[in-house]
Amino acid sequence: MGKKLESRKSIYFKYTLCFLVTGILVFGWLVAYGKSFVWDFDGVFQHFNTLAYYGKYLRKILMTLIREHRFVFPMWDLSIGFGSDILTTLNYYAIGDPLTLLAVLVPGSRTEYLYAVLIVIRIYLSGMAFIMFCRYHKNQGNGVLLGAVTYCFSGFVLFCGARHPYFINPMIYLPLILIGIDKIFNREKPWLFVGMTAISAISNFYFFYMIAIVMVIYAVFRYLMIYGRIRIKEVVPWLLKFAGWSFLGIGIAMPILLPSAMYVLGTGRMSAKNYIPVLYPLAHYARLLNDFFGVDYIAASPRYYTVTGFAPIILVALFILLVSRKKHRELKWGWVVLTALLLIPYAGHVMNGFSYVSNRWIWAYGMLLAYILVKLYPDFLELKKSEKRTLAVIGCVVLPAAQLLLSKYATLHGWLGIGMTAVTIVILLICSGMKKQQFFAAAMVVTTIVSIAGNAYFLFSPDQTNYLKAFRAKGAPYAWLTNQAQNNLVKELEDTDTFYRYDQYGNIARENTAMQNRLYSTDFYYSVTNGAVAEFFREMDTSNPIEQMYDGLDGRTILDRLTGVRYFIVKKGHEEYLPYGYDEKVAENKKYTVYKTEQTLPFGYTCDSVITREVWEELSVTEKQQALLQGAYIQGETEYDTDLAQTSLVFNDVEPEYEITTDGDIQIEGNQYVVGKSGASITLHYQGVENCETYLVLEGLNYDGEATKFGMTVTRDDVEKKETVYTERNSFYSGKENFLYNTGYHEDASSEVTLTFRKAGVFTIENLYLAEQPMESLDQQTEALKENILENVEFDENTVKGTITLDEKKILVLSMAYSKGWKAYVDGKEQAVLQANGMFCGLELDAGEHVVEMHYCTPYLIPGLIISALCLTGIVIFLIWKKKCK
Incomplete structure (x- = not known):
């Protein structure tokens, strides 16, 4: 026994020593060049941002408990995109990972150090878990040491360890789960398998799915090793046993797993029909040896x-x-x-x-x-x-x-x-x-x-290859999210109103920074997005090519008004990117300028009529955005049943006739544009109108080739917008093929719009046209919607409260993303929450004075808690029964 203990200590000591030496040689590059462990893009705005946010989140829960003696878990945050569920949005990055609980001890300004430490700990633990797996199978000696070092410092770890830290977690969980499988086969206690299955499922639904497949493959191999061949009398009992313990572990994880899984499965990215080749390109296979x-x-x-x-x-x-x-x-x-x-x-x-x-x-x-x-x-x-x-x-x-x-x-x-x-x-x-x-x-x-x-x-x-350049300098990540973010100018205004949003264009947006500065924005970048928001963006043919990332609303005045955008940020000296009505300069620094408008909608505005589905589906994209300033469109599986009048829609957009000229190596063949060399362009010549926004609309845009994405540039006068489109071969593809590109607001009439193809190839555009949206009726329509608004608005944890007085029945539209997790109470009575005007929450209210309360609970959380409680209760009963049997 003593020798076994000494041997066990020896291998862990040797591993730790080798890990320290190898870790210094690997990650010493970041330290030596003054780099943080935070990757430039996803690392800053997703992973690091989430860890810093999670620390504040946990501390807020503790402070509420200590000071107010209330145990409250915030479940909804209006500062994440247009409002997002905290658990289902951030589970992919932090919530559920036991290691990230340490964030509660570290202030945001020091999170960078915790971030690095957690990366090293994850890698170290993956090697430790591998050693435990080897030792369970009676492997000893230097082979185990070498296996652990090669496992925890593989190219995958070197590449992803700092790029996507949570990608390392399954490397910790898998060896321990496989030990659990072996224990069950050896008729030992199953609790390691159950516990690690639960932790893995809680930590990250995405990787748990992969782990589950590997679990099945491993269990089949182990079965064949034990029995030699498949025999029904043995395989059925084993299937039932593994299914039972697996479901028990999954059941324990249900409070986090069920909401997260349902949220992910509802995204367009998961349902998009991506291109699946029969084989990879030959070059891919040729590179494998190298x-x-x-x-x-x-x-x-x-x-x-x-x-x-x-x-x-x-x-x-x-x-x-x-x-x-x-x-x-x-x-x-x-x-x-x-x-x-x-x-x-x-x-x-x-x-x-x-x-x-x-x-x-x-x-x-x-x-x-x-x-x-x-x-x-x-x-x-x-x-x-x-x-x-x-x-x-x-x-x-x-x-x-x-x-x-x-x-x-x-x-x-x-x-x-x-x-x-x-x-x-x-x-x-x-x-x-x-x-x-x-x-x-x-x-x-x-x-x-x-x-x-x-x-x-x-x-x-x-x-x-200089991977170092992809990492932010030491001390930079938190500053990028807070005082160096563009929205810090808006924060410094100290606007005391309860609600307003900011938008921006013509500069590189820093997504999710509103989470840190506690502002409300029009940008978002996480792996899964609210389905209602994605649906709204598809209906409006917005220019964002990625469903789960949007950098604003393309400066479209109507959309900014509908979402309550009061402040607009542009690069200093680039006022040509400002939408209509933003004419009051309120802040600036060396890089950016902030403009303000009073012509925008408040958090809660009202519509006195509705747009039927039949009418809505016949509208063009420019007509749809105009319609939303005149009436309420209620989405759902069936037509909304109401006695409100149908909206009498009035449109004033213009689709001018145009002539096309080409420049560079490009041929137009029907609806195909054959580009022989990148940089070729087409120019649409037309007679424009004054005081309007000009749109270039591309419907059914596709690329015939193997490229995963392509770029285009749209220009009008001094406005230039560089756009990217993802093809079905790209992992970011979500099925989007219709785009409206806003070339900006202008007082004088324009006459040319140029579309430049930044990639050679054959492009198909089923329908290409120009549309001009005059601004003359926008102010009047906006004021009409502001006639009756939600007043005395209060935002609290998982609740929104306000009062409203109506002379007649209307639809109250709340400027936050719709979710099935919202419940509404009007004058104390529960009322159905509608999906109104694309992505917003709506309520039908009768005439009179009303107190409106909105309460939020993560969808499927309660069923998940019930299932988890039943599973844990079952375990307790089983253990008591086993003890009595003994």
């Missing part, structure tokens, strides 16, 4: 997230597995199955939730390869002469020859990997037959760490 040893961070994401980058000793172990003795057949078949999945696009489609093709499950493949190293390591010095010769030929001849053959795709990190593979084989051959293996073990550890350090060098070094 990329086995390293990571090209520039190409990793576009190439279906097939991020490899393994230590060369892994390849040596794999060679020995495939060319040596007949043992370890289960590992050979496991490698064959997972490798096949890695090479078939449809498998990436399935593993990614039947969405776009992505191999983000490759961390599981890395665990298999690391375990192959663990199992084959004892065989390294016991090879037959024929096996040694074969190994020498493969490592020292075949690999270099293959790299030369694929020299078009060869890189320095690939040659380093092949060289280190040869060095490893040479050391193995020299040490073969030695009685003392300490030198060989030390040499393997050194070569492995050197290989990983070399991989990090080629990844991070400014002299190589």
